[in-house]
Amino acid sequence: MFALVDCNNFYVSCERVFNPGLNGRPVVVLSNNDGCIIARSAEAKTLGIAMGTPVFRCRSLLKRHDVAVFSSNYPLYGDMSSRVMALLAELAPAIELYSIDESFLDLSGFGRLDVRMFGQQLRRKVGRWTGIPVSVGIASTKTLAKVANRLAKADERYGGVCVLDDDEAVCQALRQTAVEDIWGIGRRWGRTLGLCGIRTAEDLAAASSEQVRRMLHVTGARVQAELRGQSCLPLEEVRPRKQSICTSRSFGHAVTSFDGLHQAVATFAARTAEKLRQEGLVASMLTVFAGTSRFAPPQERCWLSRTIPLGTSTADSLVLVSAASRLLEALFQQGYDYRKAGVLVSGLEDRAAAAHEPELFGSDPGHDDARRKLMAAMDEVNRTCGHGTIRLASEGRDAWRPQQAYLSPRYTTQWSDILEIRG
Structure with missing residues (x-):
């Protein structure tokens, strides 16, 4: 389950x-x-x-x-998500973090327990310890658990916990679920299936396997098997390694100067380097892009993008910011109102493995070790004292920052924003 x-x-x-x-x-x-x-x-x-x-x-x-x-x-949402997920990890033997607000739990060892009661206890504990209300869907496959969760959230009669533990409950749930609402189907495939008379999850489960595979390929066949109670999607306790990492933002105001755009790109490159180090990865390719609003008149639109290989796979902020700055110098065009920019790295590999493959004409190993220690020290200070406590001089905090006119305090991640209670 x-x-x-x-x-x-x-x-x-x-x-x-x-x-x-x-x-x-x-x-x-x-x-x-x-x-x-x-x-x-x-x-x-x-x-x-x-x-x-x-x-x-x-x-x-x-x-x-x-x-x-x-x-x-x-910052607040990410921290609250970490608190909820840490608590769930204590309540189940295995957990898959699916998104910032969703996770799958493995209940295969709960055969002697009442899983519905477990779900209610879990809801109460998460609500009491974090203040976040949750809904719980329990079934024999991950896709059916998604269906159950949707019903638990939509129908108050379930009390926040829906368990599909017999054929009758499964059939009733599938009958109430539109085909486009099935995990992995969506609106586009939902329209295609609707033209063939498949309008509910029950219809998809009962359809010909050959027809479904022909229309939706392997993914659709896997979804259909899951709806029939055949588990095809195992719990992914270890997240697959990322293929790329991107940091980009839409600007709060138009940026017209090179200096303003350079500050933004330098900041995004530094943040991308931090993400690489957090994941234990290094990158061998760098892409910088920037553009105007897609709603601008055609003659006022501009999109810049270029990718270059890095000499050595790295997660060094200084190296990535320097490379991104050189790329932007070659790309920048005067006379446009830039509304978005970003930095993307690809060709990712494990940092430990890359460290054992020195370049023939690479830099001095002692220098590389010193730079790794410098990056580790920066990360530790920023983790302890707050993000941005130490940053590169080229990183800016100007008009490119997004508008946040209604921002609430960062109650759990900023010392100055902690709630004060006075008697």
């Missing part, structure tokens, strides 16, 4: 943990640059506010119903 634990309206729930006055009030969280709505409370959904709605289109609605609006507070 698998359990899928999903945090309810996660970003909104994180805001409510530290601001109980938001309970019962409609709340929305916005995307980067406060552009679109990416999270909604149940009360906001009731008002008809759709996911992805641009803020300017519903500003009057938000004001009329006194909707609380927040900018995305990713």
Whole structure:
């Protein structure tokens, strides 16, 4: 048996943990640059506010119903996610972190226990220890657990926990699930299947295996097998190694000068290097890109991008920032309003393995060791004292920063933002 634990309206729930006055009030969280709505409370959904709605289109609605609006507070959300996942890891023998607010648990050793009772106990403990409400779906495959979780979240009669442990329960759940809502299907394949009369998960499970494989290939065949109770997707306790790492942002204001764009690219390159070191990886390829708004008139649009090989696979901030700066110098074109930029590294490999393959004309090993120690010291200071405590001089903090007019305090990751209680 698998359990899928999903945090309810996660970003909104994180805001409510530290601001109980938001309970019962409609709340929305916005995307980067406060552009679109990416999270909604149940009360906001009731008002008809759709996911992805641009803020300017519903500003009057938000004001009329006194909707609380927040900018995305990713340091807070990431820290709260870590707390929830650490607690779940203590409650189950194996866990797969699927996303920032979802994880699969392995319940294969729970044969003598009442899994429904376990799910309720898990909900109560996560809610009591972290303040985050969760829904739990339990079934014999990961896809069925997704179906169960969707029902647990949508139907109050389940009390937040839905268990599909017999054929009748599975059939009823599949009958209530639209085919486009199945994990791994989506709207595009859902439309294709609908043209063939397959409109529910029950229809897909009952369809001809040959027809499904012909239409949806191996992925669709695997989904169908999972809906039939055949487990094809094992728990991934160890996350597969990334093939690339990217850091990019949309700017809060147009950037027109080389210096402004250079500050942004240098910052993204340094952050990408940090991510590499956190993953224990090094990169051999570097890409820098920048562009104007896609809504700009055709004659005012510009997209710059170039990829170069690095001499030696590295995760050194100084090396990556220097290489990214040289690339930008070659790419930059004056006269455009740049609205986005980013740095991407690829050709990733394990740092330990790469260290045992020295270059014939590489630098002095002692110098490389000193630089690794320098990077480790920077990471430790930033981890202990706060991100950005030590940074390169070329990193900037100017107008390219995204707009965050409704940002809440970083209650758990910034000393100055910790709540104060006065008697």
